[in-house]
Amino acid sequence: MARVTVEDCLAQEENRFALVVLAAQRTRQIMRGSHPLVSGKNKAAVMALREIADSKVHWHRNSQEVVQEWIEQTETTKLALVSPKAPRGAMDRALWAGSRAHYDDPGYYSKTYGDRHEDVDFYRALASTEPGPVLEYGVGNGRIAVELARAGCSVVGVDWSRPMLEDLRGRQREAQALGAAGRWAERIELVEGDMREVALGRQFPLVLCTFNTFLHLYTRQDVEAFLERVKEHLAPGGRFVFDLSIPQAGDLARDPERAYKVPRFRHPTTKQVVRYAERFDYDPIRQILYVTMEFQPLDGSEGWVVPLTHRQFFPQEIEALLHHNGLVIERIQGDFGDEPLDRFSDVGIWTVRRRGDAKNQGNRAK
Ligand SMILES: C[S@@+](CC[C@H](N)C(=O)[O-])C[C@H]1O[C@@H](n2cnc3c(N)ncnc32)[C@H](O)[C@@H]1O
Numbered sequence: 001m002a003r004v005t006v007e008d009c010l011a012q013e014e015n016r017f018a019l020v021v022l023a024a025q026r027t028r029q030i031m032r033g034s035h036p037l038v039s040g041k042n043k044a045a046v047m048a049l050r051e052i053a054d055s056k057v058h059w060h061r062n063s064q065e066v067v068q069e070w071i072e073q074t075e076t077t078k079l080a081l082v083s084p085k086a087p088r089g090a091m092d093r094a095l096w097a098g099s100r101a102h103y104d105d106p107g108y109y110s111k112t113y114g115d116r117h118e119d120v121d122f123y124r125a126l127a128s129t130e131p132g133p134v135l136e137y138g139v140g141n142g143r144i145a146v147e148l149a150r151a152g153c154s155v156v157g158v159d160w161s162r163p164m165l166e167d168l169r170g171r172q173r174e175a176q177a178l179g180a181a182g183r184w185a186e187r188i189e190l191v192e193g194d195m196r197e198v199a200l201g202r203q204f205p206l207v208l209c210t211f212n213t214f215l216h217l218y219t220r221q222d223v224e225a226f227l228e229r230v231k232e233h234l235a236p237g238g239r240f241v242f243d244l245s246i247p248q249a250g251d252l253a254r255d256p257e258r259a260y261k262v263p264r265f266r267h268p269t270t271k272q273v274v275r276y277a278e279r280f281d282y283d284p285i286r287q288i289l290y291v292t293m294e295f296q297p298l299d300g301s302e303g304w305v306v307p308l309t310h311r312q313f314f315p316q317e318i319e320a321l322l323h324h325n326g327l328v329i330e331r332i333q334g335d336f337g338d339e340p341l342d343r344f345s346d347v348g349i350w351t352v353r354r355r356g357d358a359k360n361q362g363n364r365a366k
Helices: 006-012 016-031 044-053 063-076 090-098 106-113 118-127 145-150 162-176 179-187 220-233 315-324 355-361
Strands: 134-137 155-159 188-192 204-209 234-245 260-266 273-283 288-297 304-311 327-334 347-354
Touching: 006 016, 006 044, 016 044, 063 090, 063 288, 063 304, 090 288, 090 304, 106 162, 118 145, 118 204, 118 234, 134 145, 134 220, 145 155, 145 162, 145 179, 145 188, 155 162, 162 179, 162 188, 179 188, 204 220, 220 234, 220 315, 220 327, 234 355, 315 327, 315 347, 347 355
Parallel strands: 134 155, 134 204, 155 188, 204 234
Antiparallel strands: 234 347, 260 273, 273 288, 288 304, 327 347
């Protein structure tokens, strides 16, 4: 390659900020003696750009850089709202940000997951078998709760994301103005708080923790605190039902340097057409999958990142956690159908009861 232009480099690395950081890093490394990954005898800075244009090196933010970038960008964009009380430790900040950032933009959340129906149908059918009310942990902006309420069920929803709850409250206000058609809105009561802590002083025949909310419990202590709250809120004989994605070996082995791109789309909040890519970085010790969502507007304005962190729970681990926290499994289903969970399932749904209750009910659980 005789000449290298910025356009050549941008074709490989669209994010200008990333491009500058990567070029500076590689230039320094080459100047300090690192062997260039392309042939030629140009200056270090040119060799670095040629490496980028040739796709020999890629920029990869580590999870802490992503978190820092997200925190800084929340001060300059209207997209996100930095939640108060960010923890001090670098690792904890990554988990804190990864359980908040994705939910700071309810418009984007609804656009991304609005088409998921299997879980909504499943929970609607389940709730119809109970007198109610239902307690939903991680109610978010009501993708599931609103449909339960439309079907006539009363729902108490707990969530710590103010933007998600505000979005749902806005929809409740709009619905209430509609009269009879909006009656569902009166059947949803929202509580802002941490699901590991909130004590409602009430009990429910059906408690739910939906759509991977459980994956925001990162440690054994988190899980234990949460399951204690669940047990406190379960009425005698009541059921706790939760679903989570089953870790897939291939997914966890993804190269963190690789950006998984999807076709450009119009962002529902900023209204810009953006390029979008995701990166996945799995920590096998903490069993945490760090997902980085990268948005790059085509109008040339600055892009942004959103971190999402998901604990990965293997099914046998769930069994042990439930067992040691006084809950017995009544049923495990796969993929919201009637099939049992098996090696081909992407999602597992656990139905459990408090241990003493299960014996009283005389079911098969041990
Ligand atoms: C994947 S969303 C699910 C939202 C909704 N149930 C749905 O199915 O669309 C996970 C929700 O859990 C909430 N969440 C995560 N950790 C939480 C915690 N410790 N306490 C309360 N809410 C939490 C997030 O704010 C988010 O709204």
